[in-house]
Amino acid sequence: MITKKSIRRNFLIQLIFSSASLILIFSSLLYFYIERSIYDDKINELTHYAQNIVNDKSVYQTNEEMFSGSIFSLSVEIIHLKEKNIQTNVYEKTEKKHTQLTIIYPFQTSTNSYLKITKDITPTKQLLNKILRYIFIINIAGFLLVIIYAITLSKMLIVPITTLSKKLSNMNEHLMKPIKTQELPMEFEPLGETINRLISRIQNFVKYQKELFIGTAHELKTPLAVIKLKNQVTLIKKRTPEEYIEALKVTNKTIDEMNIIVSNILNIGRQEGAQLDKPTEVDVIQILKQKADDFKLLAANEQKELKVDLQPDGYMAMLQVSLLNQIIQNFLQNALKFTPKEKSVTLRSRQDDFGLLIEVIDEGCGIDDAVDLFAPFKRQGNKSGVGLGLFLAKSAADALGAKISIKNRTDGVDGTIASLGLNSQLSCIIKKQ
DSSP: OOOOOOHHHHHHHHHHHHHHHHHHHHHHHHHHHHHHHHHHHHHHHHHHHHHHHHTTOOTTOSOGGGOOSOGGGEEEEEEEOSSSSOOOEEEEEEETTEEEEEEEEEEEGGGTEEEEEEEEOHHHHHHHHHHHHHHHHHHHHHHHHHHHHHHHHHHHHHHHHHHHHHHHHTOOSSSOOOOOGGGSOGGGHHHHHHHHHHHHHHHHHHHHHHHHHHHHHHHHHHHHHHHHHHHHHHHSSOOOHHHHHHHHHHHHHHHHHHHHHHHHHHHHHHHHHHTTSOOEEEEHHHHHHHHHHHHHHHHHHTTOEEEEEEOSSEEEEEEOHHHHHHHHHHHHHHHHHHSOTTOEEEEEEEEOSSEEEEEEEOOSOOOOTTSOTTSTTOOOSSSOOOSOHHHHHHHHHHHHTOEEEEEEOOSSSSOEEEEEEEEGGGEEEEOOO
């Protein structure tokens, strides 16, 4: 059984462990510093006693600032050791709950005599034990406060996530509202913006799917009505063979139009399958050059010119090639369809802040800016077509994470500019050798 990971639990454990370790280390260092300071003072005190005795001074002739306590707890004696040149030695001994600190200090090196000064430091030891107990109690209280603080902080950190979860759980395809990113903490704003982009894509998908279903029913209903009406009129009375042939031709033509509609609808299903293809690393500029070579012959056959201006020399990207081909092919087909004879179509690419901008510029009749040409079954101009090409191109661009747009030219020439922006985060530039 796979155990699910909890960010909050991991955060709690790490925060409690790190805080407890910090408290333990700090209190240990504090205690050892206090203990060392007190012992150093006691050792200096005993050393000062020994120096006074060696220098034939009274034990009372000492600097009171160097130590505190009574000198009547001192025990001074002279001992003789066989070993020579023994330096000052300090040791501690505890018997029957009494602790004594002893110093061995050289007295007369010629006779190997040493001063052995012993002081009862039981009160000092008891004081250190009290300090240790107090630090231990403070550590326990601090540890409990750390746990409370960690729980409170973890709840505060997951509040934005909980809020987002509640908002998303209450949404469906009919009630989808963007998240107000200004109400989120600064760290969660990128997540909110990403969710809003996803919501926008879902809204467009639902909108276009509804229009697709309605448009499909309408587009198929019209030719069926034409076929039925034509057959009914033909069957009203006997007709000549030529009239029957003409009726069959009309029926076949209408069926061909229905087949085109059905084929375009099937392309939608094929495109959704292509979106699941594994992205591959390709040179986008090379793909554009291949498409340009293919359409140059078609443009020349229609007495039109295809101009090519591609920069940079190479541009690597991770994407589904079939989706990119579908978008570029639709752009070029529409541009050549609406561009009159003896006119030109331009395919060009440039780098910008977003990534690689691909544009197809024609000299056609332009578009109506009030019409959403990316909706299914939307037609523009007086040319034949089902109206699904740009809808498929928009779906392919969304799958690639690219930006797509179509607008009128602003350079004083009639025509449109169809643009595709590839995100640079999924691509890299090939520099010219």
